[in-house]
Amino acid sequence: xxxxxxxxxxxxxxxxxxxxxxxxxxxxxxxxxxxxxxxxxxxxxxxxxxxxxxxxxxxxxxxxxxxxxxxxxxxxxxxxxxxxxxxxxxxxxxxxxxxxxxxxxxxxxxxxxxxxxx
Amino acid sequence: xxxxxxxxxxxxxxxxxxxxxxxxxxxxxxxxxxxxxxxxxxxxxxxxxxxxxxxxxxxxxxxxxxxxxxxxxxxxxxxxxxxxxxxxxxxxxxxxxxxxxxxxxxxxxxxxxxxxxxxxxxxxxxxxxxxxxxxxxxxxxxxxxxxxxxxxxxxxxxxxxxxxxxxxxxxxxxxxxxxxxxxxxxxxxxxxxxxxxxxxxxxxxxx
Numbered sequence: 001x002x003x004x005x006x007x008x009x010x011x012x013x014x015x016x017x018x019x020x021x022x023x024x025x026x027x028x029x030x031x032x033x034x035x036x037x038x039x040x041x042x043x044x045x046x047x048x049x050x051x052x053x054x055x056x057x058x059x060x061x062x063x064x065x066x067x068x069x070x071x072x073x074x075x076x077x078x079x080x081x082x083x084x085x086x087x088x089x090x091x092x093x094x095x096x097x098x099x100x101x102x103x104x105x106x107x108x109x110x111x112x113x114x115x116x117x118x
Numbered sequence: 119x120x121x122x123x124x125x126x127x128x129x130x131x132x133x134x135x136x137x138x139x140x141x142x143x144x145x146x147x148x149x150x151x152x153x154x155x156x157x158x159x160x161x162x163x164x165x166x167x168x169x170x171x172x173x174x175x176x177x178x179x180x181x182x183x184x185x186x187x188x189x190x191x192x193x194x195x196x197x198x199x200x201x202x203x204x205x206x207x208x209x210x211x212x213x214x215x216x217x218x219x220x221x222x223x224x225x226x227x228x229x230x231x232x233x234x235x236x237x238x239x240x241x242x243x244x245x246x247x248x249x250x251x252x253x254x255x256x257x258x259x260x261x262x263x264x265x266x267x268x269x270x271x272x273x274x275x276x277x278x279x280x281x282x283x284x285x286x287x288x289x290x291x292x293x294x295x296x297x298x299x300x301x302x303x304x305x306x307x308x309x310x311x312x313x314x315x316x317x318x319x320x321x322x323x324x325x
Contacts, residue, residue, distance in 0.1 A: 024206075024209075027207065027210050030203060030206045030207065030210070031203070033203075034199065034200070034202070034203040037199045037202075038196060038199060038200075041192070041195055041196060041199065044318075044319065044323060045188065045192045045323070047323075048188065048323060055325065058324075058325065059324050059325075062319050062323050062324055063319065063324075065319070066315055066316060066318075066319035066320075069199075069312075069315045070312050070315050070316065073202060073308055073311055073312050073315065074308070074312060077202050077203075077205070077206050077304075077308045077311075078304075078305055078308045078309075079301075084144055086142060086144060086149065087144070087148070087149070087152045090149065090152040090153050090155075090156050091152050091155055091156050091159070093156065094156030094157060094159045094160050095156065095159045097159075097160055097163070098159040098160045098162065098163025098164075099163065101160060101163040101164055101167050102163050102166055102167035102170065103167075104167070105164070105167030105168060105170070105171045106167060106170050106171055108171065109171035109172070109175075111170050111171045111172075111173060111174075
């Protein structure tokens with residue numbers, strides 16, 4: 001799964017570090033990641049049809065599975081796992097802000113998806 | 119001697135100079151795309167936050183569970199995930215200068231994206247015509263159509279971009295030296311995929 005190689009991209013000259021800042025996974029890894037993503041998606045949908053599953057458990061398990069898929073796509077398909085730290089900070093910083101925006105809006109409007117309404 | 123050194127330095131500069139490489143040593147186009155994607159995260163974060171804030175607060179129907187077609191949306195999710203795989207395969211083929219497979223994978227990615235958009239158009243049509251849910255029907259309608267509509271617009275833009283790359287490849291204007299150009303399109307494409315991962319769970323699956 002972890003087999004990778006740096007990309008000697010067009011901006012890479014004379015054996016320098018690749019100018020776009022990193023390498024990427026192999027085709028084999030991509031296919032594995034895609035299979036895992038498909039499997040998790042199937043589990044997500046199947047979870048909906050499990051009878052008697054408590055709402056809190058259903059919601060939290062769906063969020064965890066979604067987060068795993070998110071990380072796999074960003075890490076492997078978008079190469080962020082292998083990319084330069086600057087690229088990571090440009091994406092992860094605003095992503096955290098986006099999550100805070102969602103939580104702040106939900107708090108402002110007293111909207112809850114995990115906790116029961118008081 | 120000094121003249122020779124100066125000439126050598128100038129030559130080296132000419133070889134190493136690439137207008138796309140900034141002082142950080144990173145490709146400006148790629149840095150720009152990551153910054154754009156970061157800002158787009160906050161854009162979609164606002165839309166998702168608004169949807170969740172108004173969830174269950176519509177005065178009248180129809181509501182999410184009156185209209186959602188989970189099997190159709192699940193197929194859309196699978197199609198978009200598959201398109202992310204074909205996108206990275208296109209990039210891997212370009213790296214090997216395999217133009218034949220680069221073209222095939224790029225075209226497959228664009229067609230899968232078009233399939234997704236087709237599903238969304240069908241879904242919107244069904245909601246509006248058969249279920250009576252429109253943008254102005256209730257809070258659910260306005261937040262749902264705005265959020266998923268903007269995502270669909272992103273996918274449509276991505277399909278056009280990919281078709282443009284495919285066309286350039288067919289005309290012989292795209293090759294291995296354009297790796298970063300295709301990689302940037304791929305970053306955008308994977309981004310619309312991760313936004314759908316979030317929308318699929320938060321909007322469609324969570325009761």
